Amino acid sequence: MKRSRILGLVGIVWLLASLGVIAYATRLGLILAPVDALQGNIFRIIYYHVPTSMLSLLFPYVNLVASLFYLYWRQRDPLKALTADAVAISSAEVTVVYATICLWTGMLWGRVAWGIWWTWDARLTSMLLLWLLYVSYLMLRRLSSTGQTHTLAAVLSVFAGIDVPIVYMSIRWWRTQHPAPVFGGGGDSGLDPSMRPAFWFNVLGWAMWGIFLLVFRYMLERRRQESEQDAALQAIEASLEIAK
């Protein structure tokens, strides 16, 4: 069997598995998990908001590592640099998707829980900054026409990566409107045991989905790169034909 066909089958099985886990986790979160005593049903947003927020702080590290490899390889091994670049743009887009969901679901929750859509506290502001940094990364790659675009984007990604630990630590360093960490935030933190299956199955499901998106987007970028290389090769061949 051809390698591409095997990869396609693995991708479809992975996609179906992630959709199955998300469906099960959603049922747990919406129906089977108990109603929160303080906030009522709106608390169920936590099963989507926190897992996607956690993942929106992990994908930037994929982007950071890929960008560092790109910067290292761009002179030494251009083919490997292209691979790293494809991973970098894929992870940046997935980061924007997850960070958008984090901000939007947080606003919907905040409107009900706090009575306001937005407040400029450290967690929300640093998360918005992270989103803006990755949107600007994608815009730079899309709109810049210099030959150094990929290098500039890789450097921007290194600076964007610095914001990730600030977002993570913001609710530990400063007093914020945003609640304390769900896990690892001291004695009062943590979820009731009856809510944990819904939470962790959502983490698993959205992580599997995110990995699927990342790999799918990476394969698209590699396809584009090959297409561009073919076009360049054809242009060279055509110019050689004219020169004959």
Place this chain on the structure above:
Amino acid sequence: MFGSSMAAHHLLYAYLSVWLIQGGYCAWVAWQWMHTKLDSRSEAPPPSEEF
């Protein structure tokens, strides 16, 4: 299922918008995939060594 309060609406919007954003992005990647054609030489089987 959760009534018609603002909280119920926001819960519904949150879940629906997550599916919409994730599904929309996946559909966009799939559409781009379908419309990014590889050169015919890349898709063709490797040339036979028989002459």
